[in-house]
Amino acid sequence: MNFLERKTKKGDKIVFYYDFGRGKGQRPSTGIFVYTKPKDQTEKNHNKQALSLIELKKSQLIIESQAVGTGFIPPHKFKANFLDYYEEYVKAHKRKGNRHLQCSLTQFKKFMGKDYVAPIEVNENLCKSFRRYLLDKYTGETPSDYYTRFKWVLAAATADGYYRQNPTEKVSAKSNPSSKLKDFLEVEEYLELLNTPFHNREIQEAFIFCCYTGLRWVDVSQLCWQQIKGAVLTTRIIQAKTGLPVTLTLHPIARMILEKRKRILEATFAEGTDINAQLVFSLPSADGANKLLLQWVSATAINKHITWSCARLSFSILLQDRLVDDVTIAYLLGHATTVQVQKTYKRHRPKDQQGTIAQLPTPELLPYFLNI
Incomplete structure (x- = not known):
């Protein structure tokens, strides 16, 4: 294990660095330094103790290297808590x-x-x-x-050697399906919301934006203008397979909302101000947003318990109704697999039960067959 030494710009100190290689981040500082020309006994004592500490760190790193694969945890690496x-x-x-x-x-x-x-x-x-x-x-x-x-x-x-056998090995993870199916919006209810005015434009426009993008409340509440390039939105969700963020092509309704908000923002800020770091929507807490959303929905004829998460569910279901494949929907929602689309973000009940049943064959001679 090597340690590097570098003088500070003033030349009054020498700083020690780890040397794990030449790649980015492979030469972190140890936080230890010595004075190049100690002025008094205090600085001389500091140098002596600092050099002893460097030797200790060298020995610790050697022990760590030798302990790999043995199950032994060097005392300096063990976390008692x-x-x-x-x-x-x-x-x-x-x-x-x-x-x-x-x-x-x-x-x-x-x-x-x-x-x-x-x-x-x-x-x-x-x-x-x-x-x-x-x-x-x-x-x-x-x-x-x-x-x-x-x-x-x-x-x-x-x-790392803390346990001989993983304590969770026989204790698998479990989900907890809700006994109540979450409500979602049908096409006509989307349109009704769009046509129902509400006093809080932030809530109204942010929720509709989520309906057309599938974003969660936490995503839209942190959405910045720098994430939007023309008709494409770059989310904060990172795909595990590619290591890249999910990009969404915006629906015309979502684009209209953004264009309107940007015009207002540009008129508000002084000329030359960079708005990229600004939030697109100024929203209250999740609870506050849901309370305001409830007020808006209650002004419509929609007889459902709509919360912010319903926007994401509606986004998925209405795309499935249009026969969009599960892989595409999973990507748009930021999931690495289709499991959540098939398990959670799907239609659990038919939109029109009577119309669905009517699809069954009804032979003309059926009444005679039943002797009616």
Whole structure:
């Protein structure tokens, strides 16, 4: 293991760097420095201790290298508090636009209700209890999503030598289907919303925009102008297979909303102001947005419980009604597979039950056959 030394611009200090290679980010700073010309005993003592610390770090890195594959955890790498290990894992693996890993940590902390959790406490029974906690608290795929990330952490901890056997190995993730099917909008209800004025233009235009793009509330609430290039929107969702963000070609209605908002924004800001970093919509909290949405829907003849997530569901169902394939819809929703489209974002009941039943054959002689 090599360490690099570099003088600062002033030349009064020498800073030490790790040398893991020549690639980007492979030469991070150790945070340790020495004075080139110590002026007093304090600075001389500092240099002596700093050089000792560098030697210690060298030995630690050698031990880490030798311990690979042995199951031995060097003492300086061992996290006595499992929450520290969990947080370190989240920090190293978090991905923009994906909140499940961070949320799994947040929920595990709430479940444990304390700041210190020894690794030995995390056993199979505790994992089962945490899964039950998530299932009691959330519906849909959320319990499965959070617990799956928890399993990732335990798998990593097992590989790092904290456990001989993964405590979650026999405790699989489970979803919690809601007993009530979520409502969605039909074509005529889309049109009715479009034709029903509402006092809050931010809510009205943002929700309609979601209906025509399939964006979640969290996506549209953080949407910036720099994500929009002409008729294409670049989402914050990163495709796992390609490592690239999902791009959406905007429907004319969505484009009209953006064009109108941009004209207003450009008229508001001073000439020459860069608006790319500005939010497209100024929205309240998720709860606040849903309350205002409920007011708007109640002004129509739509007799359904419509929440913001219904826009995404409606987007998927109406595309399926037009025979758009599941792979395309999954991509537009930012999913790597079609599982969620086939399981969640689909029509669970026919639009017109009477019309559907009427498709069955009705032979002319049927009344005679039944002796009516």
